[in-house]
Amino acid sequence: MKVLISGGGIAGLTLAYWLHHWGHTPVVVERAPHGRLGGYGIDFFGTGYDVAARMGIADRLAEHQLPADSICYVDGEGRVTARLERRLLEKVIRGPYLALMHTTLEEALGEAVRDEVEIRYGHRVAAVGQRADGVDVTFADGGDESFDLLVGADGVHSATRGLAFGPEERFARHLGYAMACYPVPDVYGLGPRRVHYGEPGRQTVLYPTGRPGELIALFLHRTADPSVPRRSERPGALRSAFADMGWLTSRLLAEAPRDDLFMDGLTQIAMPSWHNGRIALVGDACGAMTLASAQGASMAMAGGYLLARALHQHDDHRAALRSYEARLRPAVRRRQRRARAFARSLVPETGIGLAAQSTVTRLMLRDAFTGLLRRGYGDTTSILTRV
Numbered sequence: 001m002k003v004l005i006s007g008g009g010i011a012g013l014t015l016a017y018w019l020h021h022w023g024h025t026p027v028v029v030e031r032a033p034h035g036r037l038g039g040y041g042i043d044f045f046g047t048g049y050d051v052a053a054r055m056g057i058a059d060r061l062a063e064h065q066l067p068a069d070s071i072c073y074v075d076g077e078g079r080v081t082a083r084l085e086r087r088l089l090e091k092v093i094r095g096p097y098l099a100l101m102h103t104t105l106e107e108a109l110g111e112a113v114r115d116e117v118e119i120r121y122g123h124r125v126a127a128v129g130q131r132a133d134g135v136d137v138t139f140a141d142g143g144d145e146s147f148d149l150l151v152g153a154d155g156v157h158s159a160t161r162g163l164a165f166g167p168e169e170r171f172a173r174h175l176g177y178a179m180a181c182y183p184v185p186d187v188y189g190l191g192p193r194r195v196h197y198g199e200p201g202r203q204t205v206l207y208p209t210g211r212p213g214e215l216i217a218l219f220l221h222r223t224a225d226p227s228v229p230r231r232s233e234r235p236g237a238l239r240s241a242f243a244d245m246g247w248l249t250s251r252l253l254a255e256a257p258r259d260d261l262f263m264d265g266l267t268q269i270a271m272p273s274w275h276n277g278r279i280a281l282v283g284d285a286c287g288a289m290t291l292a293s294a295q296g297a298s299m300a301m302a303g304g305y306l307l308a309r310a311l312h313q314h315d316d317h318r319a320a321l322r323s324y325e326a327r328l329r330p331a332v333r334r335r336q337r338r339a340r341a342f343a344r345s346l347v348p349e350t351g352i353g354l355a356a357q358s359t360v361t362r363l364m365l366r367d368a369f370t371g372l373l374r375r376g377y378g379d380t381t382s383i384l385t386r387v
């Protein structure tokens with residue numbers, strides 16, 4: 001089967017790997033140029049780790065982890081008020097846990113398919129037309145080509161979804177937050193830890209990337225507005241949302257890039273169906289769960305693996321797409337539900353809420369509360385053990 005994958009991120013590259021593994025011919029079109037930098041850190045465990053291990057890249061990932069031995073919560077003076085040791089986190093997760101840059105995972109996946117799969121960087125799909133026996137695609141550069149299947153792996157704002165299923169508003173569920181992040185020079189002597197500082201309705205997070213002298217600054221704030229400012233307006237919007245915030249926030253804001261500031265809302269995607277004829281979706285495109293789940297990358301890998309596996313197991317593409325969706329959708333829905341519940345208290349709105357969160361966090365981050373903490377993380381084990 002000749003399969004066009006739109007999007008060379010976590011889901012798209014995983015899908016490409018397994019399609020090739022099972023004898024199909026995937027072609028990936030990725031909008032971005034090759035070798036982009038930047039990005040953000042992710043917690044990686046459970047199903048994602050399981051798929052990575054099956055691909056033989058888990059050891060490589062483990063070697064390229066972020067330097068993080070704990071997650072610390074600090075007050076305005078930078079004094080630690082609570083600390084989650086990595087050792088306890090691993091106990092809570094009950095399996096391998098990796099702290100990675102998102103780009104590290106993408107690079108490892110890209111390396112895994114590099115010699116086997118055609119990847120066209122700087123390309124995107126402009127139009128699609130379906131026939132009973134194929135999909136006709138027009139690319140943005142004007143070229144036309146036909147495939148047996150088109151898979152949209154192009155993230156939460158998927159253009160494939162827009163072309164084949166309808167506009168984003170129909171499927172988006174805004175969780176009431178906006179986020180922004182960018183790299184900053186490490187002039188703070190942060191050490192190997194992730195640090196969180198909160199004020200009512202806002203949170204600043206800082207952690208090392210593993211690249212010498214570089215940290216990621218991440219900003220999260222409550223907002224009822226789901227729209228994302230234009231690129232040129234983002235630095236100003238961020239400064240006004242975080243004006244007068246304590247700890248290192250004003251120094252970090254002064255480092256905000258003018259042109260390339262990653263900013264987005266926390267948006268989940270929930271759809272009645274993940275496929276339409278010979279067009280299917282995978283990863284955030286159909287099941288985004290947001291950073292509040294800490295499992296989006298993991299489930300994107302699950303999606304890539306399970307979709308390829310279903311196409312391997314069924315001769316009829318309709319049966320394959322139905323089976324892929326039936327297998328994965330309940331797990332995605334559970335994690336989305338958990339993420340929505342967690343998001344309600346992620347950044348407390350009031351001073352009283354913040355004080356209560358701080359007290360509970362300080363008390364809970366101990367071995368004695370492993371069970372309770374585990375419930376907070378939700379389902380962290382691999383869903384593939386039952387495949």
Ligand SMILES: Cc1cc2nc3c(=O)[nH]c(=O)nc-3n(C[C@H](O)[C@H](O)[C@H](O)COP(=O)(O)OP(=O)(O)OC[C@H]3O[C@@H](n4cnc5c(N)ncnc54)[C@H](O)[C@@H]3O)c2cc1C
Nearest residue numbers: 007009010011031042043124154155283284294295296297
């Ligand atoms: C700040 C932050 C923190 C997070 N923390 C975690 C965490 O701790 N743990 C976790 O598991 N997950 C986390 N996530 C979520 C995780 O990153 C996503 O769920 C995951 O990346 C989804 O993978 P994907 O391949 O579906 O989409 P993406 O990773 O978004 O990849 C989509 C790809 O498609 C490309 N693309 C977009 N449009 C087009 C187009 N029109 N044509 C061609 N290509 C296109 C993009 O350039 C990109 O390469 C976090 C996300 C953010 C933003």
